[in-house]
Amino acid sequence: MKELTYREMGLTDHEYNQIKNILGREPNYLETGVFSVMWSEHCGYKNSRPLLREFPTEGPQVIQGPGENAGVVDIGDGQALVFKIESHNHPSAIEPYQGAATGVGGILRDIFTMGARPIAMLNSLRFGGGQDARVRELLSGVVAGIGYYGNCMGIPNVGGEVYFNETYKGNPLVNAMCVGLVRTDEIALAVASEVGSSIMIVGAKTGRDGIHGATFASAELSEKSKEKRPSVQVGDPFMGKLLMEACLELIKEDLVAGMQDLGAAGLTSSIAEAASKKGRGVVVDVSKVPRRETDMAPYEVMLSESQERMLIIPRPGAEARIEAIFDKWGLDATAIGQVTDDGIFRVMDSKSVVAEVPVMALTEGCPVYVRTAEEPEYYERCRTYDMNLVPQANPQAALKKLLASPNIASKKWIFSQYDYQVMTNTVIMPGDGDAAVLRIKGTRKGVAFTTDCNSRMVYLDPYQGGMMAVCEAARNLACVGGKPLALTNCLNFGNPEKPNVYWQMKHAIAGMSAAAKALDTPVVSGNVSLYNETSAGAIFPTPVVGMVALLPDIDLRCDMAFKQDGDLICILGRVRYELGGSEYLSVCHGLETGAVPAVNLEEERSLLELVQELVKEQIVQSCHDISDGGAAITLAESAIKGKIGCHIKVNSHGARVDGLLFSESPGQVVISAKRSDMERLVQLAVEHQVEMRTIGTVGGDEIIIEDNDIEIICLSVQEASEIWSGAIERFMK
């Protein structure tokens, strides 16, 4: 293997000098490699750490906040949810199938490392727009890769989102979220505990794949990125499944003191992380690590990102039992070192010391950069864009165009490639409600999950867009009947060294923090993915929110389908006619501009409480929030799902009709309810101080919308359904 310079490993001259100062000498080649991966953005969060401190992370429901492999929230009865979202963007850009598959494998390991059995997967994907062969290739590969890993592991993939936009061309985003269920007394943490404890590596053997993956993930993509294909790991879900079953057996038998998965930066990172938690040191002998290739140098063993491996610190005397369990599953379990008390990360190759650095220098010692933030030129220009310049499109034609937009159309082409039913808990299936709902066997409880981010809004106004992402996630969960508990986020941005990008990060994080505080949904885990840029520029800032909720009674839930002829349709929340950042402007006018509709956190909070109450009292027959495409799309989707039409009568009072139909202003939900329940509905809306207006009725075979008694839309549900259902399939042909 050709030797790399420290610069090629991603270290700056300044950082290299810092390392020399710490060691009091020149680092050797292995030590340089160890520092370079530990000090990469991916492992060390050196550009994002100061900003991340702003997130609220506490609450009575939080059992474990950021800092572990995943966050943990209490759901009562001695049970907790363990969850996290993580990116695998760069590998997927180069090798979509394996890149996405190993992204799923990695996030699954993060969850069962905590002792939890994974119960659901979600994802959030972004691809380039337009008719582009590479986009189709990436989408096919990523979806197949996600399915390959998750389906084989037997973990249902129950939800997610996908958007297409030119800024992701060449730099797609692949974020995978996993949720696990654990007994609160069985939560495992990554702690190196007692001095003298042995350290075991378990699972697959170590090969040469994925060396420097973490470094690769922390740089911009370029023409040369294809040469980094060896940095992309190769996944084996069968091995992942065996590893999961074996690890969960260890937890059940209480055999482990600490467990840490081998993800980014492999053995190096997992050992350093485990040791640093209690200020311990470690000594490992690389010659003992089981390998699948010959003649591997210590450097390669320490930096390999071979998949399906785990680090285990056994309880004293448990080694033999651990080996027996792994033997049952046909996997290796090998002691490779010990926890020490000297605070040193020491790597041996049999008898000789090949690396010796202070543990803290690798973790806490990672440099932190507060970058310069500068408001980009576009911000003011877009914010003050004069909507009067935009002509009104024909409402019916616009609705059809929006239904056919891949950003709005049915995602069945994608989710039908994922097993979303295995484990027999999925009660609201993908596409049927605003969030996925799963039952918890043996209880009355249900849980709901969603991932959300409208990155166009974040781009136009990072603060409002950041709030919007959190609010939409919470609203989606409330619509199915869930009480939002906490969130995880995946912060996908461009190069933070560029002041405009850093400005986006700073404001988006501030917005998310404000909303998370107001809605009492603390951030318990997350991941940062920076340098999402190609020569064409940065991606839209995409801080994806993954949120979880609890349904105290699984029978009290709601989906989005209109149910019954004669039911009344109402909009809850303050109706506004704002078109800034809407899909309508993009699809019908080719514009991505405008003032982003402002979030009102007080109103949002009241709305969420009202909607939860309505579902709990089973007053609503359907519940669907207004988001991409506006009210017209929300109504059309409820009609398509219910296979029944609706008759809407509104009055724009001279305001823009397209604003009325297609505004994506947050804080609004469309519900349908029986006439006999209207009285109670009004009473509750008044109690919660939420605006409410009745806009029409369910029934017939058509979606009819009248403005001031003039019919502006009349589309058969059948036709709407055909356009909406087949759009992505047509896009893929």
Add this chain to the structure above:
Amino acid sequence: MKFGVVVFPGSNCDADCYHVVQTVLGHEVDYIWHQQASLTGYDALIIPGGFSYGDYLRTGAIARFSPIMPAVIDFANQGGLVLGICNGFQILLEAGLLPGAMLKNRSLKFICDKVNLKVKRNDTAFTNQLRVNEVITLPIAHGEGNYFCDEETLTALRDENRILFTYCNASGNEGVEYNPNGSVANIAGIVNRQGNVLGMMPHPERCSEKILGGMDGYSIFASILQSFQEAGR
């Protein structure tokens, strides 16, 4: 009645089948680890879905060499009831308990969906709670469910009335457009000559409870219980 659910490395619907037998049917059930070599005291076996041995080489091709398989074959040959679901069906094919082979889906993609099935016979241990030509809805989730056999075998399957389920539309009409994977003769499930071994691609264990959106799968398990009772065992 006592059920056994055979677990191979990579099985992933084992817990779902176990749950249905124990919690929904209220009967006794054990997991049977693939390295066990004998089977005693079971009235019915379920070979669950999943990706045994990662589906490496060919679906079911490695599982059929597991130590438990000779015992499963003996159990079947002695008339014991064996239900192979999805990967379980694939294993039964590889083990020679059922004829034919499985190809990749026509679309070359994994498919998770709900499909309509037509019940072709109700005089079996697996369908006595259903009506002939009744249309039932069951979930599918597979990448290789494109059942294939040669003409001769197909003729035999037809002549011997061994096709239990075919893919169809909501009104019971069969046709390529209602066949999700391209299987020959729209086959979704077949039995052996004696009628005690069923292999099927759809997952009855995923719709045996109202909360999951359907009870059609329950009818298949209820049929097994009924036939066991009738046999007076």
